[in-house]
Every structure is written in C-alpha cells, then in structure tokens.
Amino acid sequence: MSDILVELKAVSKFYDETAALDGIDLYIRKNEFVTLLGPSGCGKTTTLRLIGGFEQPTAGTILFEGKDIGTVPPYKRRVNTVFQRYALFSHLNVFENIAFGLRIKRTPEKLIKEKISKMLQQVNLEGYEQRDVNSLSGGQQQRVAIARALVNEPEILLLDEPLAALDLKLRREMQHELKSMQKQLGITFIFVTHDQEEALSMSDTVVVMKDGKIQQIGTPVDIYNEPKNAFVADFIGESNIVDGIMHRDYLVEFAGSSFECVDFGFGPDEEVDVVIRPEDLVLIPAEDARLTGIVRSVNFLGVHYEMIVEADDETAWLVHSTLMAPVGSRIGLGLEPVDIHIMKKVREP
Amino acid sequence: MKRSSLFPYLIWMILFIVVPMFLVLYYAFTIPTEAGSTWSLENFARFFEPVYLKVLGRSLRLALISTGICLLLGYPAAMVMAGNAFSRKNVLLLLFVVPMWMNFLLRTYAWLTLLERNGAINVLLTSLNLPRLQILYTNSAVVLGMVYNFLPFMVLPIYSVLSKIDKGVVEAAGDLGANPFRVFTKVVLPLSLPGVVSGVTMVFMPALTTFVISRLLGGGQFTLIGNLIEQQFLVVDNWGFGSAISVVMIVLILLSMAIMSFFEGEEKDVALW
Numbered sequence: 299m300s301d302i303l304v305e306l307k308a309v310s311k312f313y314d315e316t317a318a319l320d321g322i323d324l325y326i327r328k329n330e331f332v333t334l335l336g337p338s339g340c341g342k343t344t345t346l347r348l349i350g351g352f353e354q355p356t357a358g359t360i361l362f363e364g365k366d367i368g369t370v371p372p373y374k375r376r377v378n379t380v381f382q383r384y385a386l387f388s389h390l391n392v393f394e395n396i397a398f399g400l401r402i403k404r405t406p407e408k409l410i411k412e413k414i415s416k417m418l419q420q421v422n423l424e425g426y427e428q429r430d431v432n433s434l435s436g437g438q439q440q441r442v443a444i445a446r447a448l449v450n451e452p453e454i455l456l457l458d459e460p461l462a463a464l465d466l467k468l469r470r471e472m473q474h475e476l477k478s479m480q481k482q483l484g485i486t487f488i489f490v491t492h493d494q495e496e497a498l499s500m501s502d503t504v505v506v507m508k509d510g511k512i513q514q515i516g517t518p519v520d521i522y523n524e525p526k527n528a529f530v531a532d533f534i535g536e537s538n539i540v541d542g543i544m545h546r547d548y549l550v551e552f553a554g555s556s557f558e559c560v561d562f563g564f565g566p567d568e569e570v571d572v573v574i575r576p577e578d579l580v581l582i583p584a585e586d587a588r589l590t591g592i593v594r595s596v597n598f599l600g601v602h603y604e605m606i607v608e609a610d611d612e613t614a615w616l617v618h619s620t621l622m623a624p625v626g627s628r629i630g631l632g633l634e635p636v637d638i639h640i641m642k643k644v645r646e647p
Numbered sequence: 648m649k650r651s652s653l654f655p656y657l658i659w660m661i662l663f664i665v666v667p668m669f670l671v672l673y674y675a676f677t678i679p680t681e682a683g684s685t686w687s688l689e690n691f692a693r694f695f696e697p698v699y700l701k702v703l704g705r706s707l708r709l710a711l712i713s714t715g716i717c718l719l720l721g722y723p724a725a726m727v728m729a730g731n732a733f734s735r736k737n738v739l740l741l742l743f744v745v746p747m748w749m750n751f752l753l754r755t756y757a758w759l760t761l762l763e764r765n766g767a768i769n770v771l772l773t774s775l776n777l778p779r780l781q782i783l784y785t786n787s788a789v790v791l792g793m794v795y796n797f798l799p800f801m802v803l804p805i806y807s808v809l810s811k812i813d814k815g816v817v818e819a820a821g822d823l824g825a826n827p828f829r830v831f832t833k834v835v836l837p838l839s840l841p842g843v844v845s846g847v848t849m850v851f852m853p854a855l856t857t858f859v860i861s862r863l864l865g866g867g868q869f870t871l872i873g874n875l876i877e878q879q880f881l882v883v884d885n886w887g888f889g890s891a892i893s894v895v896m897i898v899l900i901l902l903s904m905a906i907m908s909f910f911e912g913e914e915k916d917v918a919l920w
Contacts, residue, residue: 352821352822371821371826372818372821372822373821373822373823373824377822379819381815383813385815385816385819386816386819387816387819387820387838388816388838389837389838398820398823398825398833399823399824402823402824402825402829402833447823450823
C-alpha cells in the first residue's frame with residue numbers, strides 16, 4: 299500500500315439536498331503537507347471534518363492506511379485537529395489544556411510533564427504552563443491549540459484555517475513555524491485555507507476546490523504555472539482571462555491579433571480561454587507591440603505598480619510592473635509565447 | 648448617565664428596601680415594654696428553642712430535596728434543549744415558560760384539586776383499579792409543589808449557559824480522544840457550573856422561604872420557616888419574633904450566596920443574575 303495514509307474514494311456529503319462534496323477522489327501521502335484551497339463553501343472544511351470524523355460521508359469511502367474509517371468516531375481516530383477558533387478549554391489553564399489528550403489516555407504524570415515542557419518549547423510558550431487561556435493573545439492561543447493537538451503525536455494533524463484570525467505579520471511567522479514543525483516532526487499536515495498565498499508558500503501539494511469538486515491537484519509551482527482551468531488561474535494569483543480562438547497548434551488569436559504560443563491539441567478554430575498573468579505583461583513602446591492600449595488607472599502597491607490598460611478591442615488588461623506609464627498614455631504590452639496559457643472553455647452544466 | 652437621573656431609583660430603594668430592612672432589624676432587636684420598647688436579644692434566644700430549630704431543619708431539608716430533584720430533572724432537560732439534534736427546542740422552552748405566565752397561587756391551587764381525595768389523579772387511578780394516592784398534606788406534596796413551581800428557575804440558567812458553550816470545544820474534546828461520557832464529565836459539566844450554581848441558588852432560596860406551597864399542599868401541618876414568619880406577623884402579632892426569624896433567614900441566604908459565588912469562580916458574566 300506504499301506510503302498512502304488517507305484515501306478518499308468518490309466521497310460525497312449532502313446536507314439535506316445540497317451537495318457540500320460531490321464525489322471527490324483524493325489521496326494523501328505520509329509526511330505530506332497538503333493544503334485544501336478554495337473559496338468559502340467549496341467543501342474544503344467538509345473534507346477536513348470527514349477525515350477528522352466529525353461528519354460521516356453520504357456516499358463513498360474514506361480509507362486510513364487501507365482500512366475504511368467512515369463511521370469510526372473522532373475519539374478513536376489517530377488524527378488531531380486545530381480548530382479555526384482554537385476551541386480551547388476555558389476552564390483549564392495552558393498546561394491542563396495541552397495535557398487533556400494525554401490524561402484521557404492515562405499517560406503517567408511524569409511523562410505528561412516531560413512531553414508538555416518539550417511541546418511548549420516547540421511552540422515558544424515556555425513558562426506559560428499556569429496561565430489562564432483566556433488571558434492569552436490570539437497568537438498565543440493558536441500556539442496552545444497547536445501544542446494541544448501535536449502532543450498526542452497524531453498520524454495526521456488537521457488545521458482548519460488556523461491562521462485566519464491572526465494579523466498579517468503574525469500569520470507570516472506562524473506559516474514558517476508550522477512548516478518547519480511539520481518537517482521536523484514528520485507528521486502529515488492537512489491544512490485548510492482560502493488564502494492562496496498561504497497555500498502556495500507552505501504546501502507540498504495544493505488541492506484546489508470549488509463547489510464541492512476538486513479542480514486541480516498539484517505542487518504549488520504546477521498550480522501557479524499550469525492552471526488546469528480558468529477558475530484555478532483566477533483563484534491562484536491574479537489573471538487576465540480573455541476569450542480566444544485556437545486557429546491551429548501553437549497559434550492563438552485574441553484581442554484582435556494572432557500570437558504564437560506553446561499549447562497544442564485543440565480542435566481547429568476551437569474557442570478557448572486565454573490566461574495571462576499580470577506580471578508577464580511587459581510595458582513596451584506602442585509601435586513595437588501587437589497588443590496596444592491606453593492606461594486607465596495606476597495604483598502603487600509597494601514593490602510594483604498595478605495598472606489597468608484598455609486595449610483597442612475594449613478588453614481590460616491588468617498589468618503588474620515595476621515601471622509606470624502615466625494614466626491616459628498609449629502603450630504597448632509585450633508577452634512571450636510561454637506566458638500565454640490556453641485553457642479549454644468550461645461548459646457550465 | 649447623569650447622577651441626578653438616578654434619583655428616583657434611589658428614593659425607591661430607600662423607601663422600599665432600606666427602610667423596611669432597618670424596620671425589620673429594629674423589631675428583631677427590641678421587645679415591647681409598657682414605656683415603649685427596649686433593646687434585647689430575647690427574640691433570637693427564643694428562635695433557638697428546639698421547636699423552632701426543628702422547623703428550620705425541616706425547611707432546609709425540604710428545600711435541599713426540592714433543589715436536588717430540580718437539578719436532576721432540569722439539567723438533562725436543559726441539555727436536550729441546548730443540543731442541536733432537538734429541532735423543537737423552542738416548543739419545549741415555551742412549555743417551561745408558559746406556566747410562569749400564570750399566577751403562582753393559582754398554579755398551586757390547581758395541584759390541590761388534582762391531588763385531592765376525589766381529585767383528577769385519584770379518579771384516574773381508581774378507574775385503572777389502582778390504589779388511591781394519598782400524598783396531599785404530606786412532605787411529598789410540598790416537595791412536589793416546590794419542584795413544579797421552581798423547575799423553570801433551574802432549567803433556564805443552565806440552558807442559557809449550555810447553549811453558549813462553543814460546539815468546537817465539545818468537538819475538540821472528542822478529537823483529543825474523549826468518549827461522549829468523558830466529554831461530558833471533563834468539559835461540558837465544568838463549563839456549565841456557573842449555570843448550575845445560579846439555578847441552584849434561584850431554586851433553593853424561594854424553596855427555603857416559601858409559605859404558600861407548604862400551607863396549601865402541606866395543609867399547615869408541616870410548618871416551614873416561611874409559615875412561621877407569616878404566623879408571627881399576621882396571626883400571633885409578635886413582630887419582634889417574626890423579624891428575628893427573618894434576620895436569621897437573611898443571614899442564612901447571604902451565607903449560601905457567598906458559598907455559591909465561591910463555586911461560581913470568575914465566570915460571573917455567564918450566569919443569569
């Protein structure tokens with residue numbers, strides 16, 4: 299059975315008549331950092347709750363090391379969860395919160411002390427044993443929640459948008475810490491987020507979901523560079539998505555001109571979505587460009603400028619560049635064939 | 648709020664709370680003489696005669712029993728209502744609250760007619776060829792009346808605390824390996840203690856001081872401390888002794904509140920009062 303730890307086979311979950319999950323197939327390897335990414339209501343949290351045992355699938359099977367665990371209650375699974383709003387026990391102090399799982403398993407008191415002091419070191423909370431959890435900051439509560447789950451040495455750690463409530467700087471720090479913890483401990487992490495940047499920076503594998511279906515599974519680099527469809531392209535980073543016609547292999551027409559590209563395998567004159575990342579568009583003099591337009595707005599975002607350029611056929615292009623062209627000026631947009639991504643049009647059922 | 652706008656309330660409290668309290672204290676610590684009255688502890692000394700201590704003991708016992716029964720009945724009911732699985736929780740909640748819209752006296756009178764020798768319950772029992780129930784004018788009837796009247800005061804505060812417990816906390820306990828029984832004993836019960844404390848207080852205090860229930864359902868044979876006070880004022884016309892018993896009761900209640908708030912800990916904000 300190789301190194302596959304969890305496998306979901308054709309899993310669906312219905313609430314009344316609405317499908318939260320619609321027949322997903324997914325496997326997760328040992329020691330993998332997997333992120334479930336998607337907008338709210340896409341089914342990512344439901345997937346997590348199914349693996350945690352808080353919900354039972356309406357259809358399909360969930361295998362843990364090859365055994366069906368669909369109806370095994372949470373307290374019998376070797377899985378621990380870090381909840382979105384931490385869910386700390388407010389009647390217990392930091393030490394007792396972390397000790398909760400160990401006490402249930404009747405771990406000897408000496409071992410509990412040892413494990414907890416090691417765990418507190420790991421999450422940078424030494425000396426906080428006797429503190430009341432309600433007196434901690436959001437970031438500290440988050441660390442207690444992580445320690446409380448990890449001290450049980452689970453096979454899998456489930457994290458349900460654990461960083462959503464933290465401010466940006468703290469979130470960055472925790473992303474790094476979580477990632478290094480995962481590497482160090484060798485525990486499988488399944489991480490749920492709607493923040494694509496977070497997903498790309500932390501994961502080994504990203505699972506992009508929408509409307510209860512998996513859109514794409516791949517490494518962060520794959521997902522960013524080779525999005526499978528316009529939804530993934532749009533959700534992962536910013537994208538220009540325009541209608542185009544694939545005349546033949548390696549030649550696409552959009553915005554009134556034909557462009558060389560690296561895609562092939564489409565029908566003759568097939569209508570396609572053309573996806574171009576804003577940072578792949580380069581400002582060049584209008585007379586050198588096949589794609590020209592007028593700058594409509596300029597926003598300074600720190601590292602780069604964000605400009606909206608209205609092309610001659612009235613399509614709007616989002617451009618990220620360290621250079622700036624003034625509003626109203628006429629410019630050209632240059633692009634390389636490898637930066638043009640062609641996608642089959644998704645037929646909405 | 649401006650200080651002057653507190654004025655009407657201040658006057659109200661002085662007139663109807665502070666002044667009567669001092670009157671009670673005055674009567675409790677004085678005895679009438681031909682010249683008027685004189686300071687004395689005689690009223691208190693009298694209370695410690697065995698016959699009155701027995702009344703106090705009976706009152707405490709019945710109040711404790713009623714509170715215990717209310718807790719045993721009320722906690723599960725509150726849990727059912729606070730649980731997500733129960734879709735008709737509003738109906739149940741209403742069933743607990745609706746009787747409170749009716750006059751307390753009427754509700755207790757209703758039990759009188761139900762429990763009578765030829766009342767509805769005994770008619771039903773005889774028609775089923777079962778022996779008659781003779782609990783009217785016994786301790787059981789008094790406890791029944793107390794439980795019936797005060798149960799909502801136990802259920803509501805517990806319900807209000809239980810329904811505020813984050814479902815995530817319950818899930819987290821399960822996630823950490825606790826089976827449903829241990830989730831209850833290690834998480835739900837400790838978190839709901841403030842509700843239990845305020846429920847117990849709100850049942851115990853009126854149960855300890857009631858005189859209507861014991862007079863109607865106990866038939867006056869089982870004098871409780873509340874009846875004793877009522878008699879001293881309205882029948883015997885011994886305001887001094889009545890006031891002394893009242894002062895003892897106030898001290899007892901303050902004591903029990905102090906004990907309760909010790910258990911309640913820091914989470915006062917969750918409780919109802």
